[in-house]
Amino acid sequence: MQGGFINAPFTKYKDFYDGAKNHMASAWHRNAQVDASNFLEIRNSIHKNIVWQIDNSLKNIVDDIRKKLLPIISSIIFCGTHDISLRGKNSSTGNIQSL
Numbered sequence: 001m002q003g004g005f006i007n008a009p010f011t012k013y014k015d016f017y018d019g020a021k022n023h024m025a026s027a028w029h030r031n032a033q034v035d036a037s038n039f040l041e042i043r044n045s046i047h048k049n050i051v052w053q054i055d056n057s058l059k060n061i062v063d064d065i066r067k068k069l070l071p072i073i074s075s076i077i078f079c080g081t082h083d084i085s086l087r088g089k090n091s092s093t094g095n096i097q098s099l
Helices: 013-025 027-043 050-081
Strands: none
Touching: 013 027
């Protein structure tokens, strides 16, 4: 039941006071407060929007992959400039694994 704040006006102060106390304790009011504060946080850009978060996450993934590829590429360049073979007699041994 929504009470006088939604359906009908209060005509007595005592009824208004009791109704206000009941309204403030209701789950409906608490949920509305949480929704309002979330809206204001997003509106004031306290939290970054989802597009920025996804873009930043993708940038971090790309940076991590580049850090992992750097030693592999530098080893290949080293082997190429010094005429050293990349692989040994089987695929699990070789100069790349040694470097």
